Amino acid sequence: MTLLPMQWIPVARDAEVGPRPVAVDAGGTPLVVLRPVADGPPVVFADRCPHRLVPLSAASGVDGRLRCAYHGWEFDGSGACVALPSQDGHVPPRADLPLGPRVRVSDGTVYISADDLAATAADPADLLTNEHPGLRRAWHPVALGSELPCRVTLLGDEYDVHTGDDGILHVTPEPFAVTERWGLIWVAPEEPLTELFPDADGDDAAYVGAWLPPVRTPASAGVVADNFLDVAHFPFVHARTFGAAEEKLVPRYDISVEPDGCRSVQDQWFDNPEDPGVAAGLRPLKQRRRATYVYRAPFQLLLRLEELDAGAVKTILFFAQPETLTSTRIYTKMLLHGIGGVPDPSAEVVRREVAFEEAVLAEDLALQQAMRLPGLPLRLRDELHVRADLLGVTLRRTLAAFVGFAP
Ligand code: FES
Numbered sequence: 001m002t003l004l005p006m007q008w009i010p011v012a013r014d015a016e017v018g019p020r021p022v023a024v025d026a027g028g029t030p031l032v033v034l035r036p037v038a039d040g041p042p043v044v045f046a047d048r049c050p051h052r053l054v055p056l057s058a059a060s061g062v063d064g065r066l067r068c069a070y071h072g073w074e075f076d077g078s079g080a081c082v083a084l085p086s087q088d089g090h091v092p093p094r095a096d097l098p099l100g101p102r103v104r105v106s107d108g109t110v111y112i113s114a115d116d117l118a119a120t121a122a123d124p125a126d127l128l129t130n131e132h133p134g135l136r137r138a139w140h141p142v143a144l145g146s147e148l149p150c151r152v153t154l155l156g157d158e159y160d161v162h163t164g165d166d167g168i169l170h171v172t173p174e175p176f177a178v179t180e181r182w183g184l185i186w187v188a189p190e191e192p193l194t195e196l197f198p199d200a201d202g203d204d205a206a207y208v209g210a211w212l213p214p215v216r217t218p219a220s221a222g223v224v225a226d227n228f229l230d231v232a233h234f235p236f237v238h239a240r241t242f243g244a245a246e247e248k249l250v251p252r253y254d255i256s257v258e259p260d261g262c263r264s265v266q267d268q269w270f271d272n273p274e275d276p277g278v279a280a281g282l283r284p285l286k287q288r289r290r291a292t293y294v295y296r297a298p299f300q301l302l303l304r305l306e307e308l309d310a311g312a313v314k315t316i317l318f319f320a321q322p323e324t325l326t327s328t329r330i331y332t333k334m335l336l337h338g339i340g341g342v343p344d345p346s347a348e349v350v351r352r353e354v355a356f357e358e359a360v361l362a363e364d365l366a367l368q369q370a371m372r373l374p375g376l377p378l379r380l381r382d383e384l385h386v387r388a389d390l391l392g393v394t395l396r397r398t399l400a401a402f403v404g405f406a407p
């Protein structure tokens with residue numbers, strides 16, 4: 001029997017490998033290479049965090065550890081998960097990075113073993129993409145009313161939308177139904193399985209409402225919805241806006257399952273420097289906030305933030321339009337009440353709140369630019385869910401049932 005010589009694939013120049021992870025490609029397999037210990041050997045892993053499969057090349061290198069950009073899980077040079085901030089100390093065994101390929105350095109070049117590449121797990125196959133046929137039986141936002149007439153893209157198809165002389169909305173080619181709600185035009189290509197959610201419509205009169213300019217992201221609508229329901233990423237993705245003062249530990253929370261969706265009420269502590277009562281010495285900086293998340297399939301979301309001590313209420317309506325396999329359009333509307341101590345916030349306060357929310361959304365979009373999967377995994381075992389992910393797990397279960405996915 002003849003033993004074949006081991007095949008080695010060059011992936012990087014040794015001198016260029018430092019503590020920061022760098023993406024490299026080995027025959028189509030995305031990998032990440034870094035040197036956890038100065039003067040130590042380089043290490044290579046699959047370019048994928050086991051939690052939400054976000055590329056580890058977006059991670060930072062901190063004290064010899066990789067810190068994932070999304071939720072701050074940390075991995076040491078052997079790939080062991082050594083910190084999982086949302087649950088403070090409890091690290092499930094599957095949180096470790098799978099063993100990477102063998103590495104060899106020769107003549108200043110870093111090589112990996114080709115034989116080990118096959119063992120590097122492939123990306124999951126069962127994804128909810130923006131063109132999944134199961135999404136046709138649903139209401140989707142396609143434009144702000146103020147943008148008509150216009151041509152829109154939904155689930156890979158194009159439609160012309162305009163208001164006729166009769167004042168009626170016309171969509172060509174004709175879908176099953178069209179309607180206007182919250183100032184948004186909604187289209188259902190086929191008979192929808194579920195309705196638009198009832199919240200925050202009649203409330204409008206008591207609130208000052210303002211739309212953010214719609215934005216696009218290459219991430220799928222499912223991933224965008226998952227991001228909106230996720231609390232554990234605040235301290236890491238939103239460190240520059242509001243995240244630095246947020247607790248990393250996510251307390252246990254409950255969910256009530258509703259038809260084609262869910263609702264979750266979470267009480268949180270937060271710093272409220274905006275409250276005039278803080279400057280006046282009437283209330284402490286650290287205050288209580290009640291966050292109510294409402295989700296309705298496939299991509300209708302709402303977050304109501306009640307400042308329990310200061311009395312202000314901020315509701316964020318958030319809707320995603322699955323356009324194509326590489327594009328999702330996001331619509332965000334804010335309903336504001338009692339901000340700054342007055343029932344109806346002034347135009348200046350509204351402008352400031354909208355600008356702040358745009359900055360927050362830009363932080364999410366920056367991370368989504370780095371994501372590679374063209375959809376949301378529908379099979380729960382393809383990711384690693386932890387306690388803080390209860391909303392994300394419910395989202396995946398709801399969407400899987402909605403589009404008829406049988407694991
Ligand atoms: S910590 Fe990596 S995706 Fe959550």
Ligand SMILES: [Fe+2]
Nearest residue numbers: 227233237364
């Ligand atoms: Fe976010």
